Protein backbone atom coordinates (compact mmCIF):
# COMPACT_ATOMS: atom_id res chain seq x y z
CA UNK A 1 0.00 0.00 0.00
CA UNK A 2 1.13 3.53 -0.76
CA UNK A 3 0.09 6.45 1.44
CA UNK A 4 0.70 10.16 0.85
CA UNK A 5 0.76 12.18 4.07
CA UNK A 6 0.64 15.96 4.41
CA UNK A 7 2.48 17.88 7.14
CA UNK A 8 5.87 16.27 6.44
CA UNK A 9 7.72 17.53 9.53
CA UNK A 10 4.85 17.05 11.98
CA UNK A 11 4.69 14.49 14.77
CA UNK A 12 2.10 12.26 13.13
CA UNK A 13 3.56 12.49 9.61
CA UNK A 14 7.03 11.54 10.85
CA UNK A 15 5.61 8.69 12.92
CA UNK A 16 3.70 7.45 9.89
CA UNK A 17 6.90 7.34 7.83
CA UNK A 18 8.63 5.38 10.62
CA UNK A 19 5.81 2.92 11.24
CA UNK A 20 5.20 2.51 7.51
CA UNK A 21 8.78 1.33 7.13
CA UNK A 22 8.25 -1.22 9.91
CA UNK A 23 4.89 -2.42 8.59
CA UNK A 24 5.75 -2.64 4.90
CA UNK A 25 3.75 0.40 3.81
CA UNK A 26 5.23 2.99 1.50
CA UNK A 27 4.62 6.45 2.96
CA UNK A 28 5.32 9.57 0.89
CA UNK A 29 5.58 12.65 3.13
CA UNK A 30 4.55 15.94 1.52
CA UNK A 31 5.14 19.43 2.86
CA UNK A 32 5.70 23.06 2.05
CA UNK A 33 6.48 24.54 -0.39
CA UNK A 34 5.50 21.66 -2.75
CA UNK A 35 2.22 21.11 -0.87
CA UNK A 36 0.94 24.14 1.01
CA UNK A 37 -2.54 24.10 2.52
CA UNK A 38 -2.57 27.89 2.20
CA UNK A 39 -1.89 27.64 -1.53
CA UNK A 40 -4.77 25.60 -3.00
CA UNK A 41 -3.13 25.35 -6.43
CA UNK A 42 -0.29 23.24 -4.97
CA UNK A 43 -2.50 20.58 -3.40
CA UNK A 44 -3.86 18.45 -6.25
CA UNK A 45 -0.62 18.38 -8.30
CA UNK A 46 1.53 17.45 -5.28
CA UNK A 47 -0.85 14.67 -4.23
CA UNK A 48 -1.31 13.39 -7.79
CA UNK A 49 2.47 13.18 -8.28
CA UNK A 50 2.71 10.90 -5.23
CA UNK A 51 0.23 8.45 -6.83
CA UNK A 52 -1.18 7.31 -3.47
CA UNK A 53 -3.82 4.69 -2.72
CA UNK A 54 -4.77 6.64 0.41
CA UNK A 55 -4.21 10.28 1.42
CA UNK A 56 -3.65 11.16 5.08
CA UNK A 57 -4.11 14.80 6.04
CA UNK A 58 -1.87 15.31 9.08
CA UNK A 59 -0.94 18.92 8.27
CA UNK A 60 -2.62 21.44 10.51
CA UNK A 61 -2.33 24.74 12.29
CA UNK A 62 -1.75 23.32 15.79
CA UNK A 63 -0.69 26.34 17.89
CA UNK A 64 -3.73 26.33 20.19
CA UNK A 65 -2.94 29.57 22.04
CA UNK A 66 -1.60 31.50 19.05
CA UNK A 67 -4.77 30.64 17.10
CA UNK A 68 -6.71 33.05 19.32
CA UNK A 69 -4.91 35.96 17.65
CA UNK A 70 -4.71 34.34 14.18
CA UNK A 71 -8.20 32.92 13.59
CA UNK A 72 -8.11 33.53 9.83
CA UNK A 73 -4.88 31.60 9.49
CA UNK A 74 -6.15 28.73 11.66
CA UNK A 75 -9.31 28.45 9.56
CA UNK A 76 -7.45 28.78 6.26
CA UNK A 77 -5.29 25.75 7.10
CA UNK A 78 -7.62 23.65 9.26
CA UNK A 79 -10.86 24.29 7.38
CA UNK A 80 -10.23 25.42 3.79
CA UNK A 81 -6.92 23.53 3.54
CA UNK A 82 -8.40 20.31 4.89
CA UNK A 83 -11.35 20.63 2.53
CA UNK A 84 -9.00 21.13 -0.41
CA UNK A 85 -7.02 17.99 0.48
CA UNK A 86 -10.27 16.02 0.67
CA UNK A 87 -11.43 17.46 -2.67
CA UNK A 88 -8.13 16.39 -4.22
CA UNK A 89 -8.59 12.88 -2.80
CA UNK A 90 -12.06 12.74 -4.37
CA UNK A 91 -10.65 13.91 -7.72
CA UNK A 92 -7.99 11.20 -7.54
CA UNK A 93 -10.58 8.60 -6.52
CA UNK A 94 -8.82 7.56 -3.30
CA UNK A 95 -9.94 7.61 0.34
CA UNK A 96 -8.78 10.37 2.69
CA UNK A 97 -7.94 9.88 6.36
CA UNK A 98 -8.19 13.23 8.14
CA UNK A 99 -7.02 13.96 11.67
CA UNK A 100 -9.09 15.98 14.08
CA UNK A 101 -9.06 16.63 17.80
CA UNK A 102 -10.67 16.06 21.20
CA UNK A 103 -10.71 19.89 21.45
CA UNK A 104 -13.99 19.92 19.48
CA UNK A 105 -15.66 19.24 22.86
CA UNK A 106 -16.30 21.65 25.71
CA UNK A 107 -15.55 18.92 28.24
CA UNK A 108 -18.58 19.09 30.50
CA UNK A 109 -20.22 15.76 29.74
CA UNK A 110 -18.55 13.88 32.62
CA UNK A 111 -17.74 10.67 30.71
CA UNK A 112 -15.63 9.74 27.67
CA UNK A 113 -17.08 11.34 24.54
CA UNK A 114 -18.74 9.30 21.82
CA UNK A 115 -18.82 10.31 18.16
CA UNK A 116 -22.52 11.20 18.38
CA UNK A 117 -21.99 13.63 21.27
CA UNK A 118 -22.52 17.23 20.23
CA UNK A 119 -19.27 19.13 19.69
CA UNK A 120 -18.95 22.59 21.20
CA UNK A 121 -15.37 23.89 20.97
CA UNK A 122 -14.21 26.46 23.51
CA UNK A 123 -11.40 28.01 21.46
CA UNK A 124 -10.46 29.11 17.93
CA UNK A 125 -8.34 26.03 17.26
CA UNK A 126 -11.21 23.70 18.21
CA UNK A 127 -13.67 25.65 16.05
CA UNK A 128 -11.29 25.58 13.08
CA UNK A 129 -10.81 21.82 13.43
CA UNK A 130 -14.57 21.21 13.75
CA UNK A 131 -15.13 23.29 10.60
CA UNK A 132 -12.41 21.18 8.95
CA UNK A 133 -14.29 17.98 9.72
CA UNK A 134 -17.34 19.37 7.95
CA UNK A 135 -15.26 20.55 4.99
CA UNK A 136 -13.66 17.10 4.59
CA UNK A 137 -16.98 15.27 4.87
CA UNK A 138 -18.56 17.59 2.29
CA UNK A 139 -15.71 17.27 -0.21
CA UNK A 140 -15.05 13.52 -0.03
CA UNK A 141 -17.63 10.85 0.85
CA UNK A 142 -14.79 8.31 0.96
CA UNK A 143 -13.26 9.57 4.22
CA UNK A 144 -12.36 8.55 7.75
CA UNK A 145 -12.01 11.39 10.23
CA UNK A 146 -9.98 10.31 13.27
CA UNK A 147 -10.18 12.49 16.36
CA UNK A 148 -6.95 12.07 18.31
CA UNK A 149 -5.82 13.70 21.56
CA UNK A 150 -2.85 15.03 23.56
CA UNK A 151 -0.30 13.96 20.94
CA UNK A 152 3.36 13.48 21.85
CA UNK A 153 6.33 11.82 20.16
CA UNK A 154 10.12 11.58 20.41
CA UNK A 155 10.36 14.58 18.03
CA UNK A 156 8.66 17.93 17.60
CA UNK A 157 6.95 20.28 20.02
CA UNK A 158 5.00 18.40 22.65
CA UNK A 159 4.30 18.25 26.36
CA UNK A 160 6.53 15.25 27.08
CA UNK A 161 9.62 16.86 25.57
CA UNK A 162 8.78 20.18 27.24
CA UNK A 163 8.64 18.50 30.67
CA UNK A 164 12.02 16.80 30.14
CA UNK A 165 13.56 20.11 29.10
CA UNK A 166 12.09 21.96 32.10
CA UNK A 167 13.37 19.30 34.52
CA UNK A 168 16.93 19.96 33.38
CA UNK A 169 16.91 23.28 35.19
CA UNK A 170 14.13 23.04 37.76
CA UNK A 171 13.42 20.96 40.84
CA UNK A 172 9.69 21.76 40.81
CA UNK A 173 7.37 22.10 37.82
CA UNK A 174 3.83 23.51 38.22
CA UNK A 175 1.36 21.52 36.12
CA UNK A 176 -2.40 21.74 35.66
CA UNK A 177 -4.22 18.93 37.48
CA UNK A 178 -7.85 19.66 36.61
CA UNK A 179 -7.92 18.92 32.88
CA UNK A 180 -8.52 15.29 31.94
CA UNK A 181 -7.81 13.57 28.66
CA UNK A 182 -5.73 10.80 27.15
CA UNK A 183 -2.10 11.30 26.16
CA UNK A 184 -1.54 9.52 22.85
CA UNK A 185 1.74 8.65 21.15
CA UNK A 186 2.08 9.71 17.53
CA UNK A 187 3.57 6.26 16.86
CA UNK A 188 0.43 4.54 18.15
CA UNK A 189 -1.65 6.94 16.06
CA UNK A 190 0.40 6.00 13.00
CA UNK A 191 -0.31 2.31 13.60
CA UNK A 192 -4.01 3.10 13.88
CA UNK A 193 -3.96 5.16 10.68
CA UNK A 194 -2.28 2.34 8.77
CA UNK A 195 -4.86 -0.18 9.99
CA UNK A 196 -7.71 2.13 8.97
CA UNK A 197 -6.09 2.89 5.60
CA UNK A 198 -5.70 -0.82 4.87
CA UNK A 199 -9.39 -1.40 5.64
CA UNK A 200 -10.49 1.50 3.42
CA UNK A 201 -8.42 0.24 0.49
CA UNK A 202 -9.40 -3.41 0.95
CA UNK A 203 -13.13 -2.74 1.29
CA UNK A 204 -14.12 0.14 -1.01
CA UNK A 205 -17.72 1.19 -0.70
CA UNK A 206 -18.19 -0.35 2.75
CA UNK A 207 -20.06 2.49 4.41
CA UNK A 208 -19.46 1.45 8.03
CA UNK A 209 -15.69 1.95 7.60
CA UNK A 210 -16.24 5.57 6.59
CA UNK A 211 -17.14 8.53 8.79
CA UNK A 212 -16.09 9.82 12.17
CA UNK A 213 -14.03 7.87 14.72
CA UNK A 214 -12.42 8.60 18.09
CA UNK A 215 -8.89 7.19 18.36
CA UNK A 216 -6.85 7.88 21.50
CA UNK A 217 -4.78 5.65 23.73
CA UNK A 218 -6.67 3.80 26.44
CA UNK A 219 -6.85 5.14 29.98
CA UNK A 220 -6.96 8.73 31.15
CA UNK A 221 -4.77 11.32 32.83
CA UNK A 222 -4.46 14.93 33.86
CA UNK A 223 -1.48 16.96 32.61
CA UNK A 224 -0.03 16.62 36.12
CA UNK A 225 -0.42 12.81 35.99
CA UNK A 226 1.33 12.82 32.64
CA UNK A 227 4.18 14.98 33.93
CA UNK A 228 4.65 12.67 36.93
CA UNK A 229 4.71 9.63 34.65
CA UNK A 230 7.27 11.31 32.37
CA UNK A 231 9.54 12.07 35.32
CA UNK A 232 9.18 8.57 36.77
CA UNK A 233 10.12 6.99 33.44
CA UNK A 234 12.99 9.45 33.01
CA UNK A 235 14.38 9.04 36.54
CA UNK A 236 14.34 5.27 36.12
CA UNK A 237 16.65 5.70 33.13
CA UNK A 238 18.96 8.28 34.72
CA UNK A 239 17.30 11.21 32.93
CA UNK A 240 16.09 14.53 34.34
CA UNK A 241 13.13 14.61 36.74
CA UNK A 242 11.33 17.14 38.90
CA UNK A 243 8.63 17.27 41.53
CA UNK A 244 5.20 18.14 40.15
CA UNK A 245 3.27 20.87 41.91
CA UNK A 246 -0.38 20.28 41.01
CA UNK A 247 -2.17 23.52 40.14
CA UNK A 248 -5.57 24.48 38.74
CA UNK A 249 -6.39 25.81 35.28
CA UNK A 250 -7.19 29.14 36.93
CA UNK A 251 -3.59 29.33 38.19
CA UNK A 252 -2.21 28.95 34.66
CA UNK A 253 -3.94 31.48 32.42
CA UNK A 254 -3.58 30.87 28.67
CA UNK A 255 -4.88 32.88 25.69
CA UNK A 256 -7.08 29.95 24.58
CA UNK A 257 -9.66 28.46 26.96
CA UNK A 258 -9.26 24.76 27.74
CA UNK A 259 -11.98 22.15 28.25
CA UNK A 260 -11.87 20.34 31.60
CA UNK A 261 -12.45 16.78 30.35
CA UNK A 262 -12.03 15.67 26.74
CA UNK A 263 -11.68 11.92 27.20
CA UNK A 264 -12.69 9.99 24.07
CA UNK A 265 -14.69 6.77 23.95
CA UNK A 266 -12.93 4.70 21.30
CA UNK A 267 -15.29 1.75 21.08
CA UNK A 268 -16.54 2.54 17.56
CA UNK A 269 -13.10 2.30 15.92
CA UNK A 270 -12.41 -0.89 17.88
CA UNK A 271 -15.65 -2.48 16.70
CA UNK A 272 -15.51 -1.26 13.10
CA UNK A 273 -11.78 -1.16 12.26
CA UNK A 274 -10.37 -3.50 14.92
CA UNK A 275 -8.14 -0.67 16.18
CA UNK A 276 -7.40 -0.36 19.91
CA UNK A 277 -4.37 1.75 20.84
CA UNK A 278 -2.26 0.62 23.83
CA UNK A 279 -2.64 2.13 27.33
CA UNK A 280 -0.98 5.56 27.41
CA UNK A 281 1.61 4.59 30.03
CA UNK A 282 2.86 1.73 27.85
CA UNK A 283 3.49 3.98 24.85
CA UNK A 284 4.90 6.75 27.05
CA UNK A 285 7.67 4.52 28.41
CA UNK A 286 9.01 3.87 24.92
CA UNK A 287 8.87 7.51 23.89
CA UNK A 288 10.63 8.77 27.04
CA UNK A 289 13.35 6.18 26.49
CA UNK A 290 13.82 7.45 22.93
CA UNK A 291 13.87 11.10 24.03
CA UNK A 292 16.63 10.29 26.50
CA UNK A 293 18.60 8.26 23.98
CA UNK A 294 18.40 11.14 21.50
CA UNK A 295 19.82 13.50 24.11
CA UNK A 296 22.45 11.07 25.37
CA UNK A 297 25.27 12.90 27.09
CA UNK A 298 23.13 15.93 27.83
CA UNK A 299 20.52 14.23 29.99
CA UNK A 300 22.10 10.94 31.01
CA UNK A 301 24.09 11.38 34.19
CA UNK A 302 25.90 8.05 33.76
Ligand SMILES: NC(=O)C1=CN([C@@H]2O[C@H](COP(=O)(O)OP(=O)(O)OC[C@H]3O[C@@H](n4cnc5c(N)ncnc54)[C@H](O)[C@@H]3O)[C@@H](O)[C@H]2O)C=CC1
Nearest residue numbers: 007009010011012036037038059060062099101148150151
Ligand atom coordinates in the same frame (compact mmCIF):
# COMPACT_ATOMS: atom_id res chain seq x y z
N1 LIG B 1 -0.54 17.89 18.75
C1 LIG B 1 -1.63 17.56 19.46
O1 LIG B 1 -1.62 17.50 20.70
C2 LIG B 1 -2.92 17.20 18.75
C3 LIG B 1 -2.99 17.18 17.38
N2 LIG B 1 -4.18 16.85 16.76
C4 LIG B 1 -4.27 16.84 15.31
O2 LIG B 1 -3.46 15.80 14.81
C5 LIG B 1 -2.89 16.19 13.56
C6 LIG B 1 -1.39 16.01 13.59
O3 LIG B 1 -0.87 16.81 14.63
P1 LIG B 1 0.69 16.89 14.95
O4 LIG B 1 1.43 15.94 14.09
O5 LIG B 1 0.83 16.84 16.42
O6 LIG B 1 0.97 18.39 14.47
P2 LIG B 1 2.36 19.14 14.26
O7 LIG B 1 2.15 20.55 14.68
O8 LIG B 1 3.49 18.34 14.82
O9 LIG B 1 2.51 19.07 12.67
C7 LIG B 1 1.68 19.79 11.80
C8 LIG B 1 2.41 19.97 10.50
O10 LIG B 1 1.58 20.70 9.60
C9 LIG B 1 2.40 21.57 8.88
N3 LIG B 1 1.64 22.70 8.32
C10 LIG B 1 1.15 23.77 8.97
N4 LIG B 1 0.60 24.62 8.09
C11 LIG B 1 0.74 24.06 6.87
C12 LIG B 1 0.39 24.46 5.54
N5 LIG B 1 -0.19 25.63 5.30
N6 LIG B 1 0.70 23.64 4.51
C13 LIG B 1 1.33 22.47 4.73
N7 LIG B 1 1.70 22.03 5.95
C14 LIG B 1 1.42 22.84 7.00
C15 LIG B 1 3.44 22.05 9.89
O11 LIG B 1 4.59 22.57 9.25
C16 LIG B 1 3.72 20.75 10.64
O12 LIG B 1 4.77 20.03 10.03
C17 LIG B 1 -3.40 17.59 13.29
O13 LIG B 1 -4.55 17.51 12.50
C18 LIG B 1 -3.77 18.11 14.65
O14 LIG B 1 -4.77 19.10 14.56
C19 LIG B 1 -5.27 16.52 17.48
C20 LIG B 1 -5.26 16.51 18.84
C21 LIG B 1 -4.08 16.87 19.59
